[in-house]
Amino acid sequence: MSAGAAKALTSSSHFELFGLPPVFSLDQEMLEKAYRDIQSQVHPDRFAHAGDAERRASLQWTTRVNEGFQILRNPVSRARHLLELHGVDVAFETNTAMPAEFLMQQMELREKLEEAKAAKALDDLRKNLSAERRSLEAQIARAIDAEKNYRGAAGLVRKLKFLERLDEEIDSAYEAFE
Amino acid sequence: MALLQISEPGQSQAPHEHRLAVGIDLGTTNSLVATVRSGVATVLPDANGRPLLPSIVRYLEGGKVEVGYPAQARQAEDPKNTIISVKRFMGRGLKDVAHVESAPYDFVDAPGMVQIRTAGGVRSPVEVSAEILKVLRERSELSLGGNISGAVITVPAYFDDAQRQATKDAGKIAGLNVLRLLNEPTAAAIAYGLENASEGLYAVYDLGGGTFDISILKLSKGVFEVVATSGDSMLGGDDFDQRLFCWAVEKAKLPPLGPKDMRLLLMKSREAKEHLTLHAEAPITARLSTGDFVDLKIDTEAFCSITQTLVNKTLGPVRKALRDAGLTVDDMRGVVMVGGATRMPQVQRAVGEFFRRDPLNNLDPDKVVALGAAMQANVLAGNKPQGEDWLLLDVIPLSLGLETMGGLAEKIIPRNTTIPAGRAQEFTTFKDGQTGMSIHVVQGERELVSDCRSLARLELKGIPPMSAGVARVRVSFQVDADGLLSVSARENTSGVEASVTVKPSYGLADADIERMLRDSFEHAKDDVHARALTEQRVEGQRLLEATRSALAQDPSLLADEEREAIERAMRSLESVLAGTDHRRIKHAADALNRATEEFAARRMDAGIKRALAGRKIGSL
Numbered sequence: 153m154s155a156g157a158a159k160a161l162t163s164s165s166h167f168e169l170f171g172l173p174p175v176f177s178l179d180q181e182m183l184e185k186a187y188r189d190i191q192s193q194v195h196p197d198r199f200a201h202a203g204d205a206e207r208r209a210s211l212q213w214t215t216r217v218n219e220g221f222q223i224l225r226n227p228v229s230r231a232r233h234l235l236e237l238h239g240v241d242v243a244f245e246t247n248t249a250m251p252a253e254f255l256m257q258q259m260e261l262r263e264k265l266e267e268a269k270a271a272k273a274l275d276d277l278r279k280n281l282s283a284e285r286r287s288l289e290a291q292i293a294r295a296i297d298a299e300k301n302y303r304g305a306a307g308l309v310r311k312l313k314f315l316e317r318l319d320e321e322i323d324s325a326y327e328a329f330e
Numbered sequence: 331m332a333l334l335q336i337s338e339p340g341q342s343q344a345p346h347e348h349r350l351a352v353g354i355d356l357g358t359t360n361s362l363v364a365t366v367r368s369g370v371a372t373v374l375p376d377a378n379g380r381p382l383l384p385s386i387v388r389y390l391e392g393g394k395v396e397v398g399y400p401a402q403a404r405q406a407e408d409p410k411n412t413i414i415s416v417k418r419f420m421g422r423g424l425k426d427v428a429h430v431e432s433a434p435y436d437f438v439d440a441p442g443m444v445q446i447r448t449a450g451g452v453r454s455p456v457e458v459s460a461e462i463l464k465v466l467r468e469r470s471e472l473s474l475g476g477n478i479s480g481a482v483i484t485v486p487a488y489f490d491d492a493q494r495q496a497t498k499d500a501g502k503i504a505g506l507n508v509l510r511l512l513n514e515p516t517a518a519a520i521a522y523g524l525e526n527a528s529e530g531l532y533a534v535y536d537l538g539g540g541t542f543d544i545s546i547l548k549l550s551k552g553v554f555e556v557v558a559t560s561g562d563s564m565l566g567g568d569d570f571d572q573r574l575f576c577w578a579v580e581k582a583k584l585p586p587l588g589p590k591d592m593r594l595l596l597m598k599s600r601e602a603k604e605h606l607t608l609h610a611e612a613p614i615t616a617r618l619s620t621g622d623f624v625d626l627k628i629d630t631e632a633f634c635s636i637t638q639t640l641v642n643k644t645l646g647p648v649r650k651a652l653r654d655a656g657l658t659v660d661d662m663r664g665v666v667m668v669g670g671a672t673r674m675p676q677v678q679r680a681v682g683e684f685f686r687r688d689p690l691n692n693l694d695p696d697k698v699v700a701l702g703a704a705m706q707a708n709v710l711a712g713n714k715p716q717g718e719d720w721l722l723l724d725v726i727p728l729s730l731g732l733e734t735m736g737g738l739a740e741k742i743i744p745r746n747t748t749i750p751a752g753r754a755q756e757f758t759t760f761k762d763g764q765t766g767m768s769i770h771v772v773q774g775e776r777e778l779v780s781d782c783r784s785l786a787r788l789e790l791k792g793i794p795p796m797s798a799g800v801a802r803v804r805v806s807f808q809v810d811a812d813g814l815l816s817v818s819a820r821e822n823t824s825g826v827e828a829s830v831t832v833k834p835s836y837g838l839a840d841a842d843i844e845r846m847l848r849d850s851f852e853h854a855k856d857d858v859h860a861r862a863l864t865e866q867r868v869e870g871q872r873l874l875e876a877t878r879s880a881l882a883q884d885p886s887l888l889a890d891e892e893r894e895a896i897e898r899a900m901r902s903l904e905s906v907l908a909g910t911d912h913r914r915i916k917h918a919a920d921a922l923n924r925a926t927e928e929f930a931a932r933r934m935d936a937g938i939k940r941a942l943a944g945r946k947i948g949s950l
Contacts, residue, residue: 171942186942188553192721193937196750196811200480200509200710201349202876204923205930211810213934215752222747323653330646 165237166220176231177293178224187221227289228316231296231309240302242309250310258314265321271329278322281315288312349479351509351711352470353517353703356459356483356497358417358539358566359670361385362697363466364704365474366713371521371701374473382696383469385539387461388412389450397465409434409593411448415568416462418540419444419455420500421492429572434589443496456500457846463504479868480509482707484699486541487513488561488647488727490773491785491815498812503846505861507868509710511812514538515545516556516724517702518668521693523549530663531557533651535681535689536699537644538669540566544648546655546662555723558655558746560647565640567603567671573636574599574628578614582624591618598624606633607673634676641680648684654746659685667691668698723748726813732805733770733779735760742807745775749813754806756822763795767803771817788817794824859912866915870907873919874900877926880933887932899925 167174170186192198194213199206223229232242250258261277268274288311295305352374355362360382364373373381380399388401389411396404405412413435419427424439436447445452463483470478483506485497494511501508515534522528529549536543543561547554575596579587587595598616605612606628614626652658665685671677672695681689693701709719725748731741732755742753759767767790774782793801802822809815877900881893888896903918 169938188721189941190938191723192552193941194934195721195723197510197710197722201712201872202880203873203926203930204920205927206876206880206933209927209930209934211750211808213938214750214811215808218748218751219753326653327650330649 166224166233169217169220170224172224174234174237176227176234176289176296178230180225183221183224187217190217227285227292228309228313231292231305231312234296235302235306235309238302240306242306242313244310244313247306247310250314254311254314258318261318262321265318265325268325271326274322274325274329278319281319281322285312285315285319288315348713349711350470350474350476351480351482351704351707351713352466352474352478353482353512353700353705353707354463354466354484354506355514355517355700355703356417356462356485356500357385357699358415358541358568359385360539360696361462361466362700363470364697364700365470366704366708371704371708373697373700374470376469377472383462383465385416385462386412386414387416387458389448389453391449393450395450395461397461406590406594406597409589410436411450413446413448413453413458415540416455416458418564418568419446420459421490421494421496422455434593443492454842454846456496457503459497459500460503460846463500463506467504467506477868478506479872480507480707480711482510482512482517482703482710483508484512484514484517484703486536486538486561486563487515487543487545487556487559487724488541488563489813490563490728490783491730491813492783493563494813498814499843502843508812509707511814512703512706512722513543513545513556513559513724513813514699515543515559515666515668516547516554516722517699517706518666518693519545519547519549519554519702520705520720520722521698521702522666522690523547523554528664531657531661533648533662533665533685534668535644535648535665535672536561536668537671537677538566539671540564540568542566542644542647544644544651546651546657552720553723554720556725556748557657558651559725559727560651560654561727562643562647565643567669569640570603570637570671570674571596571600573640574603574614574633577628577632577636578624578626581626582622584618584622584624585620588619591616591620594618595624602628603633603674606630607675630675637674637676641676644677645680645684662687665689668695670696724811724813725749726751726809728773728783729775730771730773730785730807730809730815731782733772737779738777739772739774739779739782742805743809747809749809750811752806752808754804757803757805758799759793759796759801759803760798762798764798764801765793765795766791767793767819769805769817769819771815773815785815786817788819790819790821793821796823863910863912863915866912866919867907870903870915870919873922874903874907877922880926880929884929884933884936887936888929892929896922896925896929 165174170183172178172182172186194210194217196207196210196214199210223233235242264277268277288308292305292308292312295301295308352363352365362373362382364371375381383398384402386398386401386405388396388404388408401412405414422444423442424437424444427444438445438447438452443454445454467478481501483497483501485494498508498511515536518534518536519532532547532549534545534547541563542565545559546557548557578595578599594616598614602612602614611627611629614624614628616624618624662685665681665687667689678689708714725746726743727745729741729745730743731739734740742755743751769788769790771785772779772782773785776782790803800823803819804822805817805819807815807817877896899922903922906914906918
């Protein structure tokens with residue numbers, strides 16, 4: 153690990169805030185427990201009768217804790233955060249180059265989504281998608297946690313982001329049926 | 331070297347006297363106030379033993395105001411001045427209000443929130459709600475025998491920022507210290523979760539008089555976590571009355587009705603609806619001023635068929651909330667029914683069928699929200715020792731965003747984000763030499779700004795002229811624990827702090843609130859100055875008490891001279907507290923707040939360290 157990366161880890165790591173190891177395969181139960189333990193100390197409900205200074209500090213802390221929890225809970229943002237800590241930019245906005253095979257597969261899935269005429273079809277689509285997401289998450293865990301191949305992981309995270317967007321589109325499609 | 335006092339964290343909290351705190355359910359149809367007495371939440375009844383206060387306000391000539399049953403009794407004869415279901419108008423413009431044509435009021439289309447011209451003057455929905463809250467405040471002061479130190483007021487989970495702000499303003503005008511705005515389904519979950527000691531995932535289906543909410547909650551030991559919420563703030567029991575009313579007009583072949591007849595027939599429709607909860611058939615009879623005599627009968631089957639679409643309309647948001655939470659019906663451990671309108675058998679049936687289980691309805695659906703609010707008020711007032719209290723994690727119901735080029739809304743904080751939440755986004759100028767920027771804050775899920783609710787407009791001025799794309803304008807959103815948003819903007823490259831003005835699109839400006847406060851005390855023969863003095867004294871006392879307890883709890887976090895500085899600020903506040911100048915008290919309190927800023931930050935740090943340390947020991 154470079155000196156710069158080590159410094160980044162100690163200065164702005166959400167993992168550190170929750171006292172958790174900086175890994176992709178994070179123990180969700182541990183995360184939730186740490187989150188609740190900290191919230192129970194800093195939440196504004198604990199300071200409803202306190203002075204302005206404490207209420208302000210409580211609001212700032214809770215906001216930060218909520219943001220950190222949100223980032224660590226979601227696989228895409230957790231991976232992105234981890235890679236940033238190691239000095240790798242996932243570049244969702246600028247790097248849109250994807251392997252041809254993956255793009256073909258994405259197009260097929262989107263076609264299926266457009267053709268879906270009933271909620272049942274969306275249910276099936278979602279089932280396939282979540283299996284795919286799980287497999288991709290396992291690959292990311294291997295690349296980041298075991299192989300420490302952060303550049304390689306970035307490509308996988310971009311793929312996962314694609315699938316996450318598709319999942320959101322499935323949600324909108326459900327709404328259109330109602 | 332400083333001598334440190336060693337104390338066990340969390341055990342040295344200075345004892346304080348029991349604070350009087352109440353929970354208020356400010357409902358569309360009825361309002362209630364409850365409190366926790368000897369550990370039990372109870373609804374406080376009026377002098378005649380009636381727990382409900384009809385949310386009806388009648389304005390008379392000469393400034394007299396009737397609230398509740400007296401207003402209800404006169405509503406058919408004086409519909410123009412008798413405001414019912416005012417909650418539907420909170421934070422709303424005239425164009426947003428449904429059934430305007432059938433409402434008998436003389437609406438004034440004010441910029442922002444709609445207003446109503448009455449015999450007692452032009453009134454904002456905020457003032458009308460404040461009249462209801464005032465009656466409840468007086469009721470609780472009389473019944474508890476003292477000043478109320480704080481109140482929790484409930485709002486529909488699906489209320490947007492404008493509606494929440496309007497509710498909080500109403501509380502302020504009614505002279506209440508609003509400790510928190512609490513979402514109604516969450517309040518109900520508190521009442522149920524604790525009574526039944528249940529853990530797991532629960533859905534709360536809350537169909538009130540004018541609003542519908544669905545919340546999915548995760549209950550675990552000592553934590554209420556809202557996972558997703560959805561709803562329709564323009565759908566409730568009132569709409570069932572309206573359907574029945576239309577059915578009656580059609581059946582009886584009535585000509586267009588005047589305001590009085592309309593109100594009378596609407597009342598009869600509501601009575602019939604309530605009758606059908608326990609009976610197979612209900613009469614609708616009314617003698618109208620036109621001489622027409624309405625004599626109809628409606629059975630359950632007909633009522634179900636004319637209201638079927640309304641019941642179905644509630645299931646859309648239920649599906650959406652489940653999807654947002656990434657859950658299915660099978661994940662739910664139970665579904666809780668809240669709100670008077672859930673008494674209708676067809677609603678119970680539809681919800682039971684959807685969730686494939688019998689809904690929980692063992693608590694009175696009219697009272698459960700107020701009871702939960704009272705329990706939360708008791709916790710916020712600090713009356714429950716740590717360990718016996720609980721943590722409430724709620725979410726914002728609708729996404730918050732900004733208008734970008736082409737009238738598109740860009741989401742900054744998505745719906746169902748746990749609050750308090752904050753997020754900042756950078757923007758830049760698009761013209762050379764641009765010195766101002768207009769920022770439009772919106773709330774909603776749609777892509778076009780015109781389909782979202784406009785919350786506020788900010789004007790950022792005084793940006794030094796630069797080439798297009800060079801300026802860095804940072805717009806920060808902060809949502810507090812009440813779900814209320816504040817927005818600030820700053821230009822970063824120049825180091826120049828640019829001025830920001832916020833014009834709320836629907837809310838009231840501070841000057842309006844001040845005027846309403848003055849008006850409300852004029853009639854009460856109360857003195858604004860006396861009120862301000864009392865408020866500042868209470869606030870000052872509270873601050874001193876909080877600081878004392880913080881000093882006792884964490885003495886090791888301060889160096890001697892830091893502690894002395896805080897104690898000096900405490901002494902100067904104490905010395906002016908007995909005086910009669912409320913500005914001096916405010917000034918000294920502000921100084922004490924500033925003096926404790928660093929201490930407060932260290933206490934938070936220490937709290938987090940304690941939380942993490944405790945966890946590590948526990949997991950060894």
